[in-house]
Amino acid sequence: MELRLYDTLTKEKRPFVPLDAKNVRMYVCGPTVYDFAHIGNARPVIVFDVLFRLLRHTYGEAHVKYVRNITDVDDKINDRAARDFPGLPLNEAIREVTEQTGKQFHADVDALGALRPSVEPRATEHIAEMREIIERLIAGGFAYAAEDHVLFSPQAMNAANSSLPRYGALSNRSLDEMIAGARVDVAPYKKGNTDFVLWKPSKPGEPSWPSPAGIKAEGRPGWHIECSAMAWKHLGEHFDIHGGGIDLVFPHHENEVAQTCCAFHQERMANYWMHNGFLQVESEKMSKSLGNFITIHELLKDWPGEVLRLNMLKTHYRSPIDWTMKSLEESARTLDDWYRVAADVVPGEPAASVVEPLLDDLNTPLAIAALHGLRGEAAALSGSLRLLGFLAESAAQWESRKQQASGVDAGEVERLLAERTAARARKDFKESDRIRDLLAAMGVAIKDSKDGTTWEVAR
Numbered sequence: 413m414e415l416r417l418y419d420t421l422t423k424e425k426r427p428f429v430p431l432d433a434k435n436v437r438m439y440v441c442g443p444t445v446y447d448f449a450h451i452g453n454a455r456p457v458i459v460f461d462v463l464f465r466l467l468r469h470t471y472g473e474a475h476v477k478y479v480r481n482i483t484d485v486d487d488k489i490n491d492r493a494a495r496d497f498p499g500l501p502l503n504e505a506i507r508e509v510t511e512q513t514g515k516q517f518h519a520d521v522d523a524l525g526a527l528r529p530s531v532e533p534r535a536t537e538h539i540a541e542m543r544e545i546i547e548r549l550i551a552g553g554f555a556y557a558a559e560d561h562v563l564f565s566p567q568a569m570n571a572a573n574s575s576l577p578r579y580g581a582l583s584n585r586s587l588d589e590m591i592a593g594a595r596v597d598v599a600p601y602k603k604g605n606t607d608f609v610l611w612k613p614s615k616p617g618e619p620s621w622p623s624p625a626g627i628k629a630e631g632r633p634g635w636h637i638e639c640s641a642m643a644w645k646h647l648g649e650h651f652d653i654h655g656g657g658i659d660l661v662f663p664h665h666e667n668e669v670a671q672t673c674c675a676f677h678q679e680r681m682a683n684y685w686m687h688n689g690f691l692q693v694e695s696e697k698m699s700k701s702l703g704n705f706i707t708i709h710e711l712l713k714d715w716p717g718e719v720l721r722l723n724m725l726k727t728h729y730r731s732p733i734d735w736t737m738k739s740l741e742e743s744a745r746t747l748d749d750w751y752r753v754a755a756d757v758v759p760g761e762p763a764a765s766v767v768e769p770l771l772d773d774l775n776t777p778l779a780i781a782a783l784h785g786l787r788g789e790a791a792a793l794s795g796s797l798r799l800l801g802f803l804a805e806s807a808a809q810w811e812s813r814k815q816q817a818s819g820v821d822a823g824e825v826e827r828l829l830a831e832r833t834a835a836r837a838r839k840d841f842k843e844s845d846r847i848r849d850l851l852a853a854m855g856v857a858i859k860d861s862k863d864g865t866t867w868e869v870a871r
Contacts, residue, residue: 415470415771417653418730420661420685421582425773428684430652436467436476437651439643439682441660442532444483445513446492448707449520451720451735452657452691452698458721458801459688459729459774460655461526465799466770469762479646480529481639482517484510484536485619485632502617520708523717525801533642535633536619541641542633543624546610548675550625555610557625558601562611566590567604569670575679579606579670582685583662590662608667609634636667643681644672654682658689688729694736706735716813718802719744725776725800747810748868750783750797753790755807760791762799776800814869818855825856829865 415428430436440460443449460480467476489509490502497505522528546562549555554572555564566579566587580586590606598605613631614620620630633641643651649672656665665685672681690697693704711720723743727733763786769778779800786793797803805813815822828847835843851858857870 413768413771415466416773417684417686418773419683420687421680423584428652430471431650431683433471434475436471437647438464438467438476438478438653438655439639439647439651440478440480440529440654441639441656441664442480442482443513443517444486444488445510445517446486446489447513448709449517450698451693451706451708451711454521454524454708454720455688455691455724455729455733456655456657457521457526458524458724460686461524461801462725462770462776463653463655463686463774464527464529465801466767466774469767469799470771477531477647478529479531479533479643481642482510482514482532482534483635483638484514484534485638486635490618503619506619516709520712523712524708525718525721525804527801531646533646535638535642538638538641538645539621539633541645542611542637543622545637545641545644545671545675546624549610549671552674552677554670554674556603557627558603560613560623560627560629560631561599561601561609562623562625562627563602563607564610564667564670564674565604566606566608566670569674572674574677576673576677577669577679580666582666582669585662608636608663610637610671636664637671639664640668640671640675640681643668644676649676650678650680651682653684653686655686655688658687661685661687686729689732691733691735693734695734698735715740715744716747716810718747718804721801722747722780726780728777729774747802748814749787750793750802751805751807751810753787754794754797755803755805755810757790757794759795759798759803760789762796763789763792766796766799811868818869820855820869825851825854825867829858829867833865 416425417428418425440456443453464476464478489506493502493505493509497508500508546555549564550557554568555562569576569579570587580590587606611623611631611633613629619632621632623629623631654665669681672678692698693706696702696704698704698706719740723740724733726739726743763782765782765785766779769775769782783793783796786796794803828851832844832847835847848858855870856867858865858867
């Protein structure tokens with residue numbers, strides 16, 4: 413069965429044909445490192461990690477390159493730095509913030525079972541590439557300098573008599589619709605309402621670099637040009653897959669396409685554009701004002717990362733997801749079962765019943781349903797779970813993690829179980845029931861069988 417992916421640009425699911433099967437290339441927009449990542453940020457991390465694993469399974473680990481950037485120059489970073497480190501010069505404070513939050517992000521996504529990307533470029537390390545693209549755009553008549561800014565003109569792009577894509581094609585909007593519906597910055601130096609910033613002057617104390625286009629004042633890049641530059645540097649002018657959240661389609665990805673295609677005279681930047689859907693918490697939009705804004709870091713205090721991962725994958729990546737406590741509890745119980753059955757088994761090849769749904773535009777809900785049917789085939793279950801990024805621990809480590817998270821004292825549990833066994837032997841069932849109820853109150857579930865009594869931390 414061939415891999416088929418839904419392309420946001422063409423609005424259809426179509427066979428994936430890489431430009432070079434020995435060099436499959438994917439770019440995904442990464443974090444802006446100014447604060448803890450929230451659970452919505454985890455969705456593209458997990459979704460495109462599954463795709464990365466599937467591509468490596470299909471084409472070989474050595475033949476897949478995955479780039480996920482880090483945005484380390486941004487107004488939000490500047491604001492956080494000024495707030496948290498008021499005694500430091502702004503540039504030093506910014507470095508403190510980006511280093512700290514970058515480490516936080518890595519710790520969180522590592523716990524989610526996500527593989528590190530092949531390359532993880534930082535925006536500030538690619539200023540030369542940004543300047544090069546901007547100079548190309550100015551030379552081509554697609555951008556212009558005005559009052560120490562450089563701006564891109566979508567009107568110029570759409571007026572060009574060439575094979576360039578139409579600005580607005582990715583988000584399926586016309587220029588008029590964008591002007592009417594978008595929040596556009598009004599400035600006297602802009603030639604058109606939809607023109608967007610490629611480069612802008614830096615304020616005193618902010619990060620700054622020599623400007624392109626002969627501008628004397630130092631400045632810094634706009635957001636969109638950063639990803640065009642990093643993708644070009646590490647994947648080339650034209651590559652296979654570009655991914656991110658659905659909220660990035662416009663303006664970020666639309667502007668990336670415009671910059672890259674106009675700078676390099678390409679019909680496409682990426683052959684497939686993939687976007688994951690929104691996330692809600694208990695049927696409400698996540699927001700700080702509603703008090704339901706949850707970070708990955710906070711959730712990891714109460715749940716193993718694999719529980720969060722499974723909970724995310726139970727919904728198809730293009731569909732909205734409702735993040736609920738009930739669903740988390742169900743995911744935890746499912747993983748408890750899988751760990752008991754498959755964690756300590758030598759993994760076999762992933763089952764076709766699991767791989768085939770993944771090849772159909774990452775149909776993880778159907779793949780997970782197939783996993784439930786593999787309980788009697790432990791080796792295939794083990795191999796299939798590992799393909800999806802599960803079973804990073806042994807069964808004993810998993811159980812120990814549960815105990816630590818719950819605060820259960822394993823020694824005390826074993827002592828009480830021994831007392832209960834002795835009570836049952838002397839037919840003191842009242843005492844046996846009392847101990848069982850005491851263990852239940854401690855969060856311990858016990859199971860009696862002909863082979864003895866086993867226990868686990870109750871979910």
